[in-house]
Amino acid sequence: xxxxxxxxxxxxxxxxxxxxxxxxxxxxxxxxxxxxxxxxxxxxxxxxxxxxxxxxxxxxxxxxxxxxxxxxxxxxxxxxxxxxxxxxxxxxxxxxxxxxxxxxxxxxxxxxxxxxxxxxxxxxxxxxxxxxxxxxxxxxxxxxxxxxxxxxxxxxxxxxxxxxxxxxxxxxxxxxxxxxxxxxxxxxxxxxxxxxxxxxxxxxxxxxxxxxxxxxxxxxxxxxxxxxxxxxxxxxxxxxxxxxxxxxxxxxxxxxxxxxxxxxxxxxxxxxxxxxxxxxxxxxxxxxxxxxxxxxxxxxxxxxxxxxxxxxxxxxxxxxxxxxxxxxxxxxxxxxxxxxxxxxxxxxxxxxxxxxxxxxxxxxxxxxxxxxxxxxxxxxxxxxxxxxxxxxxxxxxxxxxxxxxxxxxxxxxxxxxxxxxxxxxxxxxxxxxxxxxxxxxxxxxxxxxxxxxxxxxxxxxxxxxxxxxxxx
Numbered sequence: 001x002x003x004x005x006x007x008x009x010x011x012x013x014x015x016x017x018x019x020x021x022x023x024x025x026x027x028x029x030x031x032x033x034x035x036x037x038x039x040x041x042x043x044x045x046x047x048x049x050x051x052x053x054x055x056x057x058x059x060x061x062x063x064x065x066x067x068x069x070x071x072x073x074x075x076x077x078x079x080x081x082x083x084x085x086x087x088x089x090x091x092x093x094x095x096x097x098x099x100x101x102x103x104x105x106x107x108x109x110x111x112x113x114x115x116x117x118x119x120x121x122x123x124x125x126x127x128x129x130x131x132x133x134x135x136x137x138x139x140x141x142x143x144x145x146x147x148x149x150x151x152x153x154x155x156x157x158x159x160x161x162x163x164x165x166x167x168x169x170x171x172x173x174x175x176x177x178x179x180x181x182x183x184x185x186x187x188x189x190x191x192x193x194x195x196x197x198x199x200x201x202x203x204x205x206x207x208x209x210x211x212x213x214x215x216x217x218x219x220x221x222x223x224x225x226x227x228x229x230x231x232x233x234x235x236x237x238x239x240x241x242x243x244x245x246x247x248x249x250x251x252x253x254x255x256x257x258x259x260x261x262x263x264x265x266x267x268x269x270x271x272x273x274x275x276x277x278x279x280x281x282x283x284x285x286x287x288x289x290x291x292x293x294x295x296x297x298x299x300x301x302x303x304x305x306x307x308x309x310x311x312x313x314x315x316x317x318x319x320x321x322x323x324x325x326x327x328x329x330x331x332x333x334x335x336x337x338x339x340x341x342x343x344x345x346x347x348x349x350x351x352x353x354x355x356x357x358x359x360x361x362x363x364x365x366x367x368x369x370x371x372x373x374x375x376x377x378x379x380x381x382x383x384x385x386x387x388x389x390x391x392x393x394x395x396x397x398x399x400x401x402x403x404x405x406x407x408x409x410x411x412x413x414x415x416x417x418x419x420x421x422x423x424x425x426x427x428x429x430x431x432x433x434x435x436x437x438x439x440x441x442x443x444x445x446x447x448x449x450x451x452x453x454x455x456x457x458x459x460x461x462x463x464x465x466x467x468x469x470x471x472x
Contacts, residue, residue, distance in 0.1 A: 005044045005048075006044050009038050013058070014055075014057055024069065026067065028058065028065065028066040056383075110447075110450065111427055111428050111445075113449060114401075116319060116370075116449060120370055121318045122370075125366060126321075129362070137348075145348045147345055149345065150348075150351045150352070153354055153358075156359060157170075157358070158170045160358060164286075167299075167300075168309075172329075172332045173326070173327050174326045174327075174336065174339050175324070175351065176310070176323075176339065176346065177323070177342075177346050178323070179310055180206055182311070182324045183210050185338045185339055186280045186310060186331075187210065187245060190308075191214065195216055196219060196241055197219075198246045199246075200247070200249065200253065201223060201439070202439075202443070204254045205429075207247060208436065218436055220437065221234050225256070228261060228264055231264055238277065243275065246272065246280065247280045248298070249282040250264075250281060250283070251283055251289075251295045254285065254402065256398070257398020258396075258398075259399040265296065265298045269302055269307065272306050272307075279298055279307045281297060282310060283309055284315050287316050288315065288401050305329035305330030306329060309326070311324060316370065317363075322350065323346055377450065377452060378404070380452040381452060382397060382398075382404055384457050385404065387464075388463070395407075403445050403446065403447050404448065407442060409471065413471070414430070414441060414442060417467070418430065420463070426459050426460070428445060430444055431444050
């Protein structure tokens with residue numbers, strides 16, 4: 001897998017800053033010192049420092065050198081959510097309209113679609129591999145494949161998952177028509193209409209839509225900026241309510257971009273085992289990490305089969321590749337029956353395409369550059385939001401994924417704000433779409449799936465400068 005020469009020192013400096021070994025404002029080694037210590041060229045050292053500056057860890061002071069950045073805007077506020085069982089489908093449907101009616105991505109500065117844009121999609125790679133598949137497989141691509149998917153593909157997926165500690169049995173893996181089908185099968189396998197489930201809050205609206213279609217009741221478990229998923233709150237909820245399942249996105253939660261720690265993942269499994277509650281784990285963003293190594297899944301810590309993990313390739317390759325997978329754990333028999341009832345098999349050409357990509361390591365090579373570009377876009381969007389919006393706004397720095405969660409002043413007329421956004425052809429996703437409550441009325445999600453063009457930056461500058469006009 002490709003690496004950048006400068007990572008030999010940038011990874012060390014990042015870790016030293018995170019751990020507090022070097023303090024804010026401290027002077028860092030000069031380019032010449034780094035060059036001699038790590039045997040790099042001056043250009044490689046310069047590229048490394050430019051990367052650290054872009055990420056916000058380091059500041060370049062002309063004629064003085066590089067220093068650890070002092071950035072008070074990274075101070076993280078507390079966040080809390082009342083215990084509010086939510087059952088208002090009418091409110092949810094109204095909120096969904098806010099996202100489904102604004103899809104003119106070619107006419108707008110779109111910050112609301114969390115999927116790869118043309119700049120991220122490896123078009124040449126995908127089309128080349130598809131041509132190879134068509135030449136090699138021919139008419140066999142027009143026939144049914146096994147209901148659970150190609151066994152070779154299932155082996156490739158389980159082998160790759162084992163590299164980051166997620167051990168699964170290929171015999172018990174189900175290939176699905178995208179991630180949402182995996183979620184639907186998982187939920188329908190362990191619940192019935194009227195059952196009560198727990199979901200993270202805020203929660204991506206597509207998950208809420210599946211829950212609504214299954215006629216389930218919901219208790220929302222808050223995500224805290226500092227500590228992530230509130231396991232203590234979940235424990236108290238499980239003690240007092242007949243929770244039938246817990247739905248979470250532990251790795252780069254949408255919309256906050258927060259990564260659940262391994263300690264919280266273990267505690268979540270402990271709670272599930274104590275109450276015999278299935279955990280439905282959405283790992284669709286797990287490969288989109290910005291720092292370090294690929295994070296673990298909750299399934300890594302599961303010994304009893306209570307964890308049902310699902311994912312897909314639409315967020316890391318192209319949104320039109322409708323291929324996902326589900327590992328249903330101890331609920332395999334019911335999940336397999338449900339999958340068969342939803343359709344014979346996923347498109348064979350997509351299954352063979354993924355086999356090609358996974359067997360040649362093409363997918364992992366692609367992910368390397370994909371993550372770098374996505375991180376660059378995240379930093380540019382975060383910097384623009386923090387620069388142009390008022391000081392009393394908060395934008396959370398994501399650790400991976402696609403989105404930035406923004407919090408606006410609570411005396412802001414949000415209807416007027418969104419109307420002005422629409423008039424300027426700027427699209428965000430309103431915070432209320434991420435809950436069955438009104439808890440996130442003054443929040444919005446901004447997605448960094450596309451390059452930050454000068455037009456986008458100018459639009460954000462204008463919008464941020466006018467926020468004060470919408471205050472009550």
